[in-house]
Amino acid sequence: MDFEEDQTSSSQFDVYRHRAEVTYRKFLDYITPHIIARWIATYVIIIIFMARILVVEGWYIVCYAWAIFLLNMFLRFLTPKIDPSIEQDIQNDSVEAGTGKMDENDEEFKPFIRRLPEFRFWLKTTVSTVVALFCSLFSVFDIPVFWPILVVYFIILFMVTMRRQIQHMIKYRYLPFDLGKTKYGSK
Template identity: 65%
Template structure:
């Protein structure tokens, strides 16, 4: 009995090490990782369209991805909370900075890109897996789900963009200065 337990733990460690090795290999290849995830997403969407079912699985998957996207676009340290803290300290007379002082703060995401990729890929694989079982094919009127998701996406992204404009941060490298090494 004890030998079986050791063998199971050894096999689990072997699987974990193999998984970690492949993750370490995939880490620097951002474009290829996301291309593979988009292929999985395309296959899932194709399955949903061709089978004409599993709309609730697709909707749940889309809501989860929207949540991950919002975490990806949001800074780790929320500037609105920091501003509230600074306003309280100004009222108490302990603030050391005034509004003209702006220090450089790098953009640190609440959800890093690699974790976003891992979670998106896992969610797509799970959703694709669920689409092979009839128990998850709950009958719903799919146009309502699509309309509701579009409204939800529009409202949340509008709020996120307003937050980005108000606190002057850009979560992407587009338009930022790059300096070449000589």
């Protein structure tokens, strides 16, 4: 009899879990086209989190871990899905082996495909901010640390990684932002 009760409660849990997943998917499908509204909501959550950190003067480690995670996600957002340096090495190997001919005029148009799409970047940013805000509610995560060192270290880390990313973008001539449709002179 206990086995049947366990199976019934387990199947009820599966039904509720499935309903929650479907509701979550419907919400994500609904909000996907509303890019500006999504980012405004995320910025509001970020402002609430930052205000909490500044007002209570604590949870600097949580804030630092959150900032490092966002920096990592931002770099993945700026990086192409297929690394051009690896693609160039493959092309150079095929030219040296004599299997292909390359001219300077053989550049074909390749659209920029991100390693981390905008929607995933938004979703991970929002979820990580909510998790960081949640962690800032518990004193176990309030580890005492001299916060100016964390700020200086994050600024240095940001500058070094962005410098490397910009050099990579210049070297392989790609631009991770769509500047819109080209407009020609009006007639």
